[in-house]
Amino acid sequence: MNSVTISGLFSLAVLALTAAPAASEEVSVVVLPYLSQAPIFIAIEEGMFEREGITVNRVDMKSSRPVVPGIMSGEFDMAMAVPTAGFYNAIDRGGKGRIVGPGVTFTAGSCEYLAYYGRQGFDRDSFTTGQEMKVNLSADAITFEGYLSGLMNKMPGAEKLSFEFLEMPAYTQGDALTAGSIDVAFTAEPWVTRFNDAGLGQVTMGASEILPDGQYGTLMFSARLADSDPALGARVKRAMDAAISQYNEGKTARNLDILAKYTGLSIDVINRACWASVPSDGVVRVDSLMAYQGWLQANDIIDRVIPVDEMIVEIAK
DSSP: OHHHHHHHHHHHHHHHHHHSOOOOEEEEEEEOSSGGGHHHHHHHHTTTTGGGTEEEEEEEOSOSTTHHHHHHHTSOSEEEEOOOHHHHHHHHTTOOOEEEEEOSEEOTTSOOSEEEEEETTOOHHHHOSSSOEEEEEESOTTSHHHHHHHHHTTSTTOTTEEEEEEOOOHHHHHHHHHHTSOSEEEEETTHHHHHHHTTOEEEEEEHHHHSTTEEOOEEEEOHIIIIIOHHHHHHHHHHHHHHHHHHTTOSOHHHHHHHHHHHOOOHHHHHHSOOOBOOSSOOOOHHHHHHHHHHHHHTTSSSSOOOHHHHBOOOOO
16 A cells, blocks of 8 residues: 555656756847847747747847947847957957857848938939949948948949948938938938938938848857857747747738837838848858958958858757
8 A cells, every 4th residue: 555655656756847847047138129130029029938948138228239249258148130340350369159040131132121321312323323423421431331332332333433431320310311411321221211201312222232142130149059058059049940930921910019019119110111131041141241251351350251160150959
């Protein structure tokens, strides 16, 4: 009798242990209020991290500037971010943050999430006359914006343009376009839609036309997820893959609601804006990253070109 009771209790104890969920692990995730961050919004809001046994420590930020340093130092575990010169230089100096997937990608034939927006009277035809012309351009000359502007200079009819680079925040570009103090603004959604609504001008040339299949944004992991704890990294990646898949369902009512909640934009503006292309294939467009690094090195902005195996890690699913 006693042996039966003990055996039964032992079986119940084993069942309880095997049925208990694994302890949730905390992961710090950068949350920026940009439309390009939509997969992160979806992953959080739809419980995709929770289903992987992950508790999200949200790091809400207004600016992307601290993101790459935070990924490199391990202060943040995950972010969707642009690989800057600082990213490559940090790896060269021993930084362990890595790219693990694509973010914003310039998909040929898609709408233009990132674009050169011309003031009234400065449309594509006037931009590509083949004549010498000085253009006052709101863009940063030593970042990806400068690189893309150099590629635009090679487009048919734009070879003789010379750019006067003027740095300014996006919220001041509209007034500058209206006043004529700039001819063209390098900008992104929702500003393209806002500028159109205000009748300020038109898209002169889009990023996907200049650099088709180019990699602009990426999914980045800290050393913890990319190296020290690959099993946890795989769980985070699965959550993000699921979120990107839902994002690519398009402007569904659910997706619109989530983006409105996290960006503070109206559903009307979000619905009319161009949504950035974020591929579900998980493939990082390496060639464009290497070409950008070549430009950075040629302009003495980075010390060396970082090879693929030092900047990208494939996360096993």
